[in-house]
Amino acid sequence: MSAATDSAVDPAATAGLAEPLVEVRDLVIDFPTASGTVRAVDGLSFRLEAGGALGIVGESGSGKSATAYALLDLHRGTGARTGGTVRVAGTDVLGADDTELRRLRGGRAAMVFQDPLSSLDPYYAIGDQIAEVYRVHVKATRRAARERAVQVLDRVGIPDAARRSRARPHEFSGGMRQRALIAMALACEPRLLIADEPTTALDVTVQAQILDLLHELRAETGMGLLLVTHDLGVVAGSVDDVLVMRNGTAVERGAVSAVLDDPREPYTRALLAAVPQVDAARPVVLVKQRTGDERKAAVEAPLLEAVGLRREFGKRQDTVTAVDGVSLTVRRGETLGIVGESGSGKTTLGRMLVRLLDPTAGELRYDGRDIGKLGDKALRPLRRELQMVFQDPVSSLNPRRSIGESIADPLRAAGELSDKAVVERVRELLERVGLEPDWYHRYPHEFSGGQRQRVGIARALAPAPKLIVCDEPVSALDVTTQAQVVALLGELQRDLGLSLVFIAHDLAVVRQVSDRVAVMRAGKIVEEGPADAVYDSPQHAYTKGLLAAVPVLDPVESAVRRASRKGLAEV
């Protein structure tokens, strides 16, 4: 028996095994806001047996997190109203008094949050934070608690745990921080682990490691797992049962294999359909039919060519080389995909391609002319030919200007069209990207993320550019919206004969849209080639690792891959 259960009288232990670990009945959660009450969860019920694993999936805002928080009644004191019953490990959560609730939190049920950076106190050493939590639940000396902290850190695979336990959160990488949070959860040996999007902020390879770790711990300690995620690929390999949520209610539930293989609800089906598959080749509809001549011309005269492009940040000893000697070509009418993990230099490269950033070294040839060193003035006429779509739909539109004005900007700057013609053209563009032309005078906050991304695309299209660099244009969107935006981009390219540079960290998305793919790592391109070739027979070890880490929708395949990753790691 563990220290935790020794010291605390555990009502669940005496209640017998019949009681489920989690039992939620008719859960209702309301958030009162300035503009009325928001019902985030509406009559949700579900159970989780001891040692089981349940996944909760659903699109953004469907009430997943609100539900997860209700299990520890984290809504208490925030003004949110909760109704129904929630029993966790034998405790009536919503009815428990503060002391009782505190004993549950962290002691019998622990939680791991999405953003590992902000979930730890930046001022204290990680080991101390774990020890603090441990001492809340277990009578232990400071030293014993520290030792426990080192022990759990070691368990979650932090190398040199004793030393690293003295580090502060900012000295850890994202993956290590998430491991530390899991270690904190493990400290008191809880019977339930609630993980709210534990891997959303992480790269695929790290995500795979964390999911593997959770799997392992579950097998080892027998604790229950409640995994909240919007990524169907993540649930596939990690849980037994799945609950699909929409607008605060459960639309479908069942064994994970059953739900994923044979979804009954159209919503679930739509969710599934929208998930891009890394092993699916580029859909044919998107490929533009080109004549042989066109192809030839494209090969002979690249539109944009980078040679040994390099970019450094910082001064002297603090120099970071974000892009380190990248050479690539973008031909007329083709899409070049760029994939790579966070920090590999994708954005920096993309911004250099449209000359938002000055290259430190190397050449950038546009239409055969070196534009890498042109000044602001000289660039002005070229600006309209090179455009960009940005990742963040929030910050890429000026909240204080109507979207019509934002789109009209390049047209007005060019100063060729009359005011009326500009407005007319903007309305056309809005229609082109699937928005109402009458929305000209609306402001960005009146749009959803996907709609805003369309506005961004319309703005990029406005000056009739030759090339658009799309920097993670869909990463901030949920899967369904992602699919729509990707489709729009493909359609535009086909119709307008644009060249696209499509940057993403999501391998599957890149594969969907690209003719050719370049894989970036630490500022360099490690592998480049036609999309199918790169995905189907990767040459570089890094690309192989990347591909192996991608979660798949098939639980069986998922298990196979986990085993093979384990094999890779142990070799």
Added chain:
Amino acid sequence: MTTQDLTAVEAGAAGNPAAPAPGARQVWRRLRAQRAAVAGTAVIALLVLVALAAPLLSAIEGQNTTAYHPELVDSASGGVPLGSFGGISGDHWLGVEPGTGRDMFSRLVHGAQISLAVALGATLVQILVGVGTGLAAGLGNRFVDNLLSRVTDVMITMPALVFAIALMAVVPDSFPRPLLLALIIGFVAWGSISKLVRAQVLSLKSLDYVAASRLAGSGTWRIARRELLPSLVAPVITYAALLIPANMVIESGLSFLGIGVKPPTPSWGQMLSSANTWYEADPAYVLLPAAMLFISVLAFTVLADGIRTALDPRAASRLRIGTGRKREEAAS
């Protein structure tokens, strides 16, 4: 030393430039929802009215600010007003000034003119200079930025009061004093607003929509006008609202030190400094200008608080648990 540091700290928080801008009507609604801010606004409105109507009010009372009334004070006892609470009477609604016997009511309402005019004028100057230099520093090249930042540092280093004292002594006396005060306070205490604007510009500059505007072919000036200035309005207004009471305090401080407007023009700070020794013999003489100053500064401070709350995008959603970042997206 003054409220300036505070305003810098607090106004900084108001400027999340990427946040959606509440519309003017929405701001007004949020402002109206705060009882204190409404009260502050009412007091300020009253004050402005009193200041504008000061000559009229004096005329109604039948007094003016300069007439001496030796018969109303006890000359042998240092000129203490005859009668209770500073010699309040039907003729002199708030009593008379010790020594001279000048009418307190007239002097107080005329003092409101000075306080308001100087505070507002100085704020205007601060905004113009501060926004100008802040923009230039934020958008200019490294040399311009360094130079302006150093100058700003000097302005912040130098306590406003000291510089103002020194400058007041240099300018010829023929220059109208209230205007001079407004100009000097304005030109001395623009450092922090400039710093704020520069910081805002630097953070705005890194936002994608500014990059998009550059891609659209906009020049620096066009970017400043179209993309930056509108986003600066909220933090600058918030800051300006905090500057007004701060300037009021500086003006009264200068007058208190005896270097503000010149007699016989009445000002509250000036009255307080003469009243300083009178708190035993004639408490009314101290309490009246002190109360006026306190109420005005308080009203402006309360209003500034209200404006900040109203302009603060987070004020709309005070509840925050869960994955904060996503919520803001969802909410917007």
Added chain:
Amino acid sequence: MIRFLLRRTVSAAVVLLVLAVVLYAVFYLAPGDPAQLSCGPKCSPAQLVQIREQMGLNDSVYVQFWHFLQGIVTGHDYSTGTGTVHCSAPCFGQSYRTGELVSDILVAKLPATASLAIGAMVLWLLLGIGTGVLSALRRGRPTERLLTGLTLAGTATPVFIIGILLLMLFCSVLQWLPYPSYVPFTDDPQQWAWNLLLPWLALALVESAKYARLTRSSMLETLAEDHIRTFRAYGVSERAIIGRHALRAALTPVIALSALDLGTMFGGALLTESLFNVPGLGQKLVQSVELKDLPVVVGIVLVMGFAVVIANAAADVLYALADRRVVLA
């Protein structure tokens, strides 16, 4: 760290130099003849000529300014008539009016200013942080509303109004305290504290309002952060969360700001010194400005600027110490 110090020193020197130039220019343009100042009211023209010569006022402004700068770096020798006195390295010259060495004046006036500033700071930190924490703890309850009202009133009250009211209350109506007159600590510590009590209180009341607001708002800000949620989710008690996690983060800006405020106050809290008759740098500065005693003005302002610059650097270091994520550069 060394680079940080180096850069700070250089930029501090630049700031101070600009300050000196500005002051010199302002005062040079101002009406008033230093020789006249030194000579006194009934001075004959012949005497004026001699004094001008003696004080080096016949040199051009640039030469005078250069000599002034030289004095700061290398010191200066002054003739006493019968011999010379050496004014060692940071030498700001002599008062035009009394011929005293400015450095002596600074040394003489600093203790009062420092006593006022440091005492007031201790008080305002205690008051401010206490109030701030309390109102963060009691958020939404009547206590908070009361405290918010009080702090609002505090920020809205000019220090001289609070000062006069305190004098009125404690010295005149209640007669609990003597009308304050500064007694040096070295003479009588008890009297020192007793006489500084009111000025401390006046400054602290005004300043603490600001600190209370700052503490409260950064506390609330911190309490809304994700990592606080983590500790709540692990059953850590609210008291421990506030004491260990929220306060720690909230104090960082408070400490940094108080370093800055202390720096500014070292130049003298002009109004407080003048109201409570604390013979410090601020009071001397106001007098010297009125008398156009340039060397004294420049000396005091440079000391003030120096204090602020140091305080700025100290604030940054404190920030970095409190928050290891910040890199000094």
Added chain:
Amino acid sequence: GPKDSGGAKASTDAKPAKGGTLYVLNNQAQEDFDPARLYTSGGGNVPSLVYRTLTTRTRANGAEGSKVAADLATNTGEPSKDATVWTYHLKDGLKYEDGSPITTADIKYGIERAFAAELSGGAPYLRDWLIGGAAYQGPYKDKNGLASVETPDARTIVFHLNKPEGEFPFLATQTSFAPVPKAKDTGTKYAEHPVSSGPYKVIKNENNGEHLVLERNPNWSEATDDQRKAYPDSIDVQSGLDQAVINQRLSTGTGKDAAAVTTDTNLGPAELAKVNGDKALASRVGTGHFGYTDYIAFNPKVKPFDNPKVRQAIAYAVNRTTVVNAVGGSSLADQATTYLPEQASFGYTPYDPFPAGKTGDPVKAKQVLAEAGYPNGITVSLTHDVTKADEQGPEVATAVQDALKAAGITVKLDGQEHKAFSEKIHNVSTEPGFFLTGWGADWPSGGPFLGPIFDGRQIVKDGSNFNNAQLDDPAVNKEIDEINKLTDLKAAAVRWGALDKKIGEQAVTVPLFHPVYKRLFGKDIKNVVISDWTGVLDISQVSVK
């Protein structure tokens, strides 16, 4: 008039005794403590405890105290027939604090020091009166010394003046006549530890005169000094105190403050209101008069003040009651219509050429103004100091402004910052036409009162000018010369008084008031003496036991 001068009755009853410490609470620091820099009337209050001079003022109450007495010298001076050569002999047994004898060579050296540019400050008379004084550069630059001061032997000193000066004995009371031993001279540092010739020596001089501690000088002998009483064993002078604080502390009088006095702080108007209602406190107030007049000055070179009728109209219109109220009321100022203060020693002769009554005569003023050619009134600008509570400050200026309004004279106030104001009015090229100023005599006589202000030869073109009216009337000049020749001061006083009246009729100034001093002293203070010379409680006379 000064009928009520002197200390209050209560304190004069008890017999003074030696011993104890006297505390002096002052506003202004004793910054110029060097005898060469000091510019005080009659040798100052605190300085005269340390510096003895050839002559000194008589330490007595009221008018008696405005006479000269011998100090180091055996008498008040032996003039030559035309009063251009003055001879003094030293008393026997005079010693410095270190026991060494005081010689006339030291007095000559002390006088020479007053000429040194290093030791700027001090009174202008030596420079103006002594032969060769104008060109002399002081002992540091000019080793040959000043020939017009002779010391035929160690006990004799002879002064050669460039013109008759019957009032030389008054001048000899100033601290530049204090002996300074050349060997002990430390130049600009001398004030830190001056060598005492008086009853006390300096133990401590902190922060340039901010805190002085004096202790009994054992080498001073009562036998050679019949003026200073020196009752306390030590004297502690603390300055830099706020005036309100000083009065507060003196009135409360707890602890050491019971044995405290002030030499430079008046009761303010606000405090008077309180004192007047408290008998016990009122008995601890001494009243003093000092020869000082505050007046309106005209520069007749500036239009419209070149027109005597305009000046007269203003003189008629002035309301002296509001003016007096503006400076603290009738307890702190006497209305003045004469230029000379109301003291016999000045030669006070009452007159009122343009009677305005207590509150002004706007009707008469209007009429005179019409005669001047301004029947519809006139707008003028009044220059004043902006320093608050100053006798030339805004309060008085606005009182004048208000009074003149009734006479159809619109006054624009031109407030100047203190330094700028004083430089402006004392420079003939910038002097405004109509301003507030005042004059105090360096000793109680008509000479230093009327001479610098109305003597045409004292108009200074390129320096500080005090003849504001720029009056250069040969008759006036001649009369001044004549009176200066008189060594009979009583006879001189009568003629000063007559001259005052004559000048007054020209309306080049409008006298406003003479300040009155109300001084509070501690409970234990005995033997309060306030002379009409200084108007201040004389600390060489008080005892604390």
